[in-house]
Amino acid sequence: MSKKELLPAQSEELLNTLKARFEKHMNRHKGLEWAKVKARLEANPGKLWVLDDMETTGGEPDVVGFDDNTKEYIFYDCSAESPKGRRSLCFDHEALESRKEHKPADSATNMAANMGIELLTEENYRMLQTLGEFDLKTSSWVQTPPEIRKLGGALFCDRRFNHVFLYHNGAESYYGARGFRGSLRV
Known part of the structure; x- marks a missing residue:
């Protein structure tokens, strides 16, 4: 085995x-x-x-x-909120390494790669939201275009006021209510 x-x-x-x-x-x-x-x-x-x-x-x-x-x-x-075991993560390894203090345990992209899944894209996230209401209290990192990441930013989404929002934040930021959602093809 x-x-x-x-x-x-x-x-x-x-x-x-x-x-x-x-x-x-x-x-x-x-x-x-x-x-x-x-x-x-x-x-x-x-x-x-x-x-x-x-x-x-x-x-x-x-x-x-x-x-x-x-x-x-x-x-x-498809958990109602961003997966509990994948929260309090900065966006990627570069962001994790840039933090001088109060580093989170890992980054969303590292954890996704180690798990063998892909972070949802904004398009994937919006499609998911057509199947139900997700992230009413949390938010989820999504894949970020290289031109945004190069400038230090990263993207995340959530659902508030019956609308799906896309936001930006510094890639090194992390919050207890922000995690990531992944996809897998079989």
Whole structure:
């Protein structure tokens, strides 16, 4: 068994959790069948490992689409608020290294890379918000264009007043209510 593969009992528990979430939120994946998603997951144990990491950090991953071109199922973190196990992070490693004191434990981009997921883009985030109401009390870092990052900034989003907002902040900033949401293709 490889380092990044769940034990059979862990896989079964995660698949049961994902199935229950899939069935509870059918509006997130109209036209998709759990049996096909499950078969794809079982054929990709490394992806199950990643989904387990998303789950244990509070992301509540769920299927939000299928890419007809690549034939991949797309999972996003669908927790009501930014995942608890991924908050109080600055944006990226450069920002983390620039802090002289009161450094957070990690950065959003480091943690996402270590988990094997991608930070949502602004477009991904806005699409997620069409499936429900997320980040009513928290906010989530999103991918930032290089021209903004080069100037020291980073972008984050949230939902307030029944509207999705995109904001900017210094990349080195971090807050207890700001984390990040990720995506995974299987």
